[in-house]
Amino acid sequence: MGKYARRRRGTMFEFEKPTVGDEWFYFFKRAEVILQNAEAQKGKKPRNRPSRSQYLFGHSLFHNDTKEGLKTEGRFDEKLGLASTITYNEHPPCTVPFSTLEKILLDDLRLEIAHRGSYIILRAIVDPNKYVSLTIIAEDESGDVQLVQIYNQDDRRSQVSIMPEGQVFIVKEPYFKTTSSGETSIRVDHVSDIIFLDGEDDRIPEEWRPKLKLLARRSLDWKNDGNRFYKEERYFEAAKCYTKGLEIAEPCSASAIVLLLNRAQTYLELGYNEEALADADRALSYEPVNQKALYRSAVACYEDGDYESAKTRLVKLLKEFPENKSAKERLLRTFQRLQEQRRGRYEFLKMRNEVKAWGNKRGKLDCAEYVGPVRVGDAGPKGRGLFATRDVKFGELLLCSKAFHVCHKETAGAKLNILFNLKARKGQAGTHSQLVQELIQVLYHNPKKAKKFYELDSGDYKRVRGGIVDGLPVVDSHLVMRIMLRNCFDCTRLSSIDDPLENLFKEKTEVEKKIAEESPTGTAGGSGLWIMPSYINHSCWQNSARAFLGDLLIVRAVRDIPEGEEITLNYLESECDVQTRQKQCFSGWGFNCKCTLCEIEAAEPQELQDKRKELLEKSEKFHHYLNQSKEKMESGVAPMIKLIKGMEATYTQPEFIHPRVPLLSPTQVLQSFLVSLERPPEVYNLAKHALNGLGFKIAIKRGRAVIERYGYMYYQTLIPFIHVITAGAMTGDIGTAMLWKDIAIKVYEAVVGERESFFDVYGRALLQAGVPCD
Numbered sequence: 024m025g026k027y028a029r030r031r032r033g034t035m036f037e038f039e040k041p042t043v044g045d046e047w048f049y050f051f052k053r054a055e056v057i058l059q060n061a062e063a064q065k066g067k068k069p070r071n072r073p074s075r076s077q078y079l080f081g082h083s084l085f086h087n088d089t090k091e092g093l094k095t096e097g098r099f100d101e102k103l104g105l106a107s108t109i110t111y112n113e114h115p116p117c118t119v120p121f122s123t124l125e126k127i128l129l130d131d132l133r134l135e136i137a138h139r140g141s142y143i144i145l146r147a148i149v150d151p152n153k154y155v156s157l158t159i160i161a162e163d164e165s166g167d168v169q170l171v172q173i174y175n176q177d178d179r180r181s182q183v184s185i186m187p188e189g190q191v192f193i194v195k196e197p198y199f200k201t202t203s204s205g206e207t208s209i210r211v212d213h214v215s216d217i218i219f220l221d222g223e224d225d226r227i228p229e230e231w232r233p234k235l236k237l238l239a240r241r242s243l244d245w246k247n248d249g250n251r252f253y254k255e256e257r258y259f260e261a262a263k264c265y266t267k268g269l270e271i272a273e274p275c276s277a278s279a280i281v282l283l284l285n286r287a288q289t290y291l292e293l294g295y296n297e298e299a300l301a302d303a304d305r306a307l308s309y310e311p312v313n314q315k316a317l318y319r320s321a322v323a324c325y326e327d328g329d330y331e332s333a334k335t336r337l338v339k340l341l342k343e344f345p346e347n348k349s350a351k352e353r354l355l356r357t358f359q360r361l362q363e364q365r366r367g368r369y370e371f372l373k374m375r376n377e378v379k380a381w382g383n384k385r386g387k388l389d390c391a392e393y394v395g396p397v398r399v400g401d402a403g404p405k406g407r408g409l410f411a412t413r414d415v416k417f418g419e420l421l422l423c424s425k426a427f428h429v430c431h432k433e434t435a436g437a438k439l440n441i442l443f444n445l446k447a448r449k450g451q452a453g454t455h456s457q458l459v460q461e462l463i464q465v466l467y468h469n470p471k472k473a474k475k476f477y478e479l480d481s482g483d484y485k486r487v488r489g490g491i492v493d494g495l496p497v498v499d500s501h502l503v504m505r506i507m508l509r510n511c512f513d514c515t516r517l518s519s520i521d522d523p524l525e526n527l528f529k530e531k532t533e534v535e536k537k538i539a540e541e542s543p544t545g546t547a548g549g550s551g552l553w554i555m556p557s558y559i560n561h562s563c564w565q566n567s568a569r570a571f572l573g574d575l576l577i578v579r580a581v582r583d584i585p586e587g588e589e590i591t592l593n594y595l596e597s598e599c600d601v602q603t604r605q606k607q608c609f610s611g612w613g614f615n616c617k618c619t620l621c622e623i624e625a626a627e628p629q630e631l632q633d634k635r636k637e638l639l640e641k642s643e644k645f646h647h648y649l650n651q652s653k654e655k656m657e658s659g660v661a662p663m664i665k666l667i668k669g670m671e672a673t674y675t676q677p678e679f680i681h682p683r684v685p686l687l688s689p690t691q692v693l694q695s696f697l698v699s700l701e702r703p704p705e706v707y708n709l710a711k712h713a714l715n716g717l718g719f720k721i722a723i724k725r726g727r728a729v730i731e732r733y734g735y736m737y738y739q740t741l742i743p744f745i746h747v748i749t750a751g752a753m754t755g756d757i758g759t760a761m762l763w764k765d766i767a768i769k770v771y772e773a774v775v776g777e778r779e780s781f782f783d784v785y786g787r788a789l790l791q792a793g794v795p796c797d
């Protein structure tokens with residue numbers, strides 16, 4: 024695979040130079056050439072449009088045998104394995120009502136433009152194919168046919184239920200384009216640009232209307248159908264039936280109330296909490312003390328994190344219906360959530376076990392969000408940032424944020440994909456395109472919640488005025504993508520796995536092997552979006568650390584932070600040199616980092632930086648060689664020490680001004696060799712030395728180990744602490760080991776987010792070394 028820059032806050036890669044056999048490079052290159060050539064066709068009619076039978080033949084080939092692996096955007100490619108989504112030109116959604124648009128036909132379409140002021144009405148002539156987009160062949164009223172690619176629909180729905188053969192639909196301001204495989208298509212990116220018409224809609228052309236009139240249906244029939252779908256867990260269909268019933272039910276009638284209540288429950292199942300609340304509240308406006316309506320409205324508030332409103336509604340409900348068990352139980356949970364929200368106290372171990380029990384299912388922790396001593400404020404040229412509202416101590420909880428939305432790669436059905444922006448020539452490997460697709464649905468169905476999302480940074484993207492048009496929220500998919508790219512976090516379900524030392528030597532799973540082979544970065548990660556943490560700006564020498572626990576993102580201080588100081592996180596791989604970091608900051612987020620570490624390193628003489636880099640590369644190669652046998656390891660210790668000393672000599676400033684971050688990896692390698700060779704005194708000294716090198720000053724005072732000066736702290740910093748403890752115990756100095764254990768737990772809590780799992784994670788290693796674990 025070619026040379027790709029990788030970052031910590033996103034499995035991002037850049038499209039640079041290829042190496043031999045770099046299939047992805049040539050795949051993107053081909054698409055780039057096609058799309059660049061297509062731009063020359065802008066405003067023109069396509070030269071050859073395939074005939075109806077050619078379209079149908081192509082569609083059926085793809086339909087019947089996906090393994091043929093057509094190389095087109097969003098389709099499965101057998102050779103490359105992971106599917107790809109390619110973005111090229113960004114066209115904003117339609118923001119005007121349907122009534123102001125004029126009808127056009129397929130023959131009126133011109134390439135590479137969105138047809139502003141127009142709409143097209145089409146009918147599907149096949150069932151859809153689905154990879155990244157839902158793909159169909161559709162005809163217009165004159166009988167012309169065209170490929171249509173529909174993106175960002177709710178993936179929980181079956182494709183055929185969205186667009187069965189015969190479905191009539193309108194595309195507002197259709198965007199007609201050349202695909203990256205050279206065909207032409209109407210590409211519908213924005214969910215608000217498509218209107219699905221049902222049989223009775225008078226916008227359906229006369230000749231497409233059903234010949235037989237359906238028997239008149241009563242609202243009761245729709246309710247019964249809805250209930251049947253609900254039982255079968257076909258919630259989309261159920262909601263549609265209840266909606267139909269409501270259209271004909273007498274307002275305020277008993278049947279309207281039942282339909283509203285049933286639809287509210289269905290929306291709760293789908294996670295459309297705002298719509299559920301609206302329905303339950305409408306039922307309450309008809310019948311103010313309806314038990315089910317009160318309960319469902321409380322659940323909708325609870326699920327949306329509005330625990331105060333949930334409490335008010337549940338209290339009201341219990342006043343009227345004191346025996347309602349579910350309401351009592353929900354009220355107790357609501358009190359717990361309110362405590363979490365106010366105090367930031369969580370049962371972390373229980374939550375961690377819950378996450379482990381999710382297996383490969385999707386999960387969501389039942390807990391509240393905590394915003395600690397921080398506020399969003401003006402960070403000058405960085406835009407907005409997060410600031411401490413009071414003095415904060417090392418390890419203190421700053422945020423415990425619930426995901427706005429997250430796609431874990433551990434979940435069955437997670438879509439690991441390559442999301443590639445050909446204009447920017449960079450991409451992400453992981454669940455990012457799934458995240459965008461699901462975010463779009465969340466925003467579409469929860470417009471109030473969406474406000475917080477839209478306040479996030481979207482770089483230089485030109486936003487259009489959205490709002491509600493034709494009764495539905497306008498969702499600009501490109502804006503969602505931009506916000507996602509700027510603000511998302513690469514994530515796992517747990518920041519620390521049990522027994523990491525044991526797991527270190529575990530074979531890769533089949534999926535991991537496949538990803539390593541098929542992704543341009545060799546990895547593909549989960550990704551998610553958290554609102555408050557998105558306001559934290561970058562610093563290569565951060566003062567906070569973030570950790571993941573299920574759908575929570577926990578941020579703690581990794582040193583004492585005075586009131587008013589900006590909270591920072593490191594978006595990058597910590598060990599990179601200043602040039603690499605600068606390049607990654609700029610290409611990923613469009614800024615030049617001016618943190619103290621960058622300033623110090625940028626001012627260093629180039630020959631010192633080059634020397635350090637050269638020695639570092641040497642030590643990496645040497646490591647692989649030494650790993651081959653115990654003998655090689657033994658003979659390699661002295662040269663490895665020499666290499667590390669050589670790197671140390673390239674630093675001119677004291678450690679607390681210029682921490683030796685890149686030295687931590689080779690030092691840890693050396694430590695692990697010394698552990699294997701059973702030379703604990705050297706491990707002990709080396710680990711302490713590594714901590715000094717990161718700028719830490721640790722003293723034993725009045726029988727306690729105290730951090731007198733905080734050094735550079737991130738997840739890897741934990742390892743030397745563990746080595747000091749285990750090596751100390753192995754040399755018989757249990758007392759010192761115990762003192763360091765206390766401090767290691769604090770460090771663990773700061774970087775992993777909680778302390779409760781420390782013994783699950785390091786217990787075995789500590790016990791083996793003879794450290795008592797209580």
Ligand SMILES: C[S@@+](CC[C@H](N)C(=O)[O-])C[C@H]1O[C@@H](n2cnc3c(N)ncnc32)[C@H](O)[C@@H]1O
Pocket residue numbers: 402404405406407408479480509510557558559560561562611612613614615616617
């Ligand atoms: C995740 S957002 C952080 C919040 C953002 N500052 C805001 O106003 O919403 C990332 C964006 O913040 C800005 N940013 C973050 N760290 C920065 C830094 N160290 N220097 C300059 N800009 C920074 C960049 O514009 C970057 O694309």
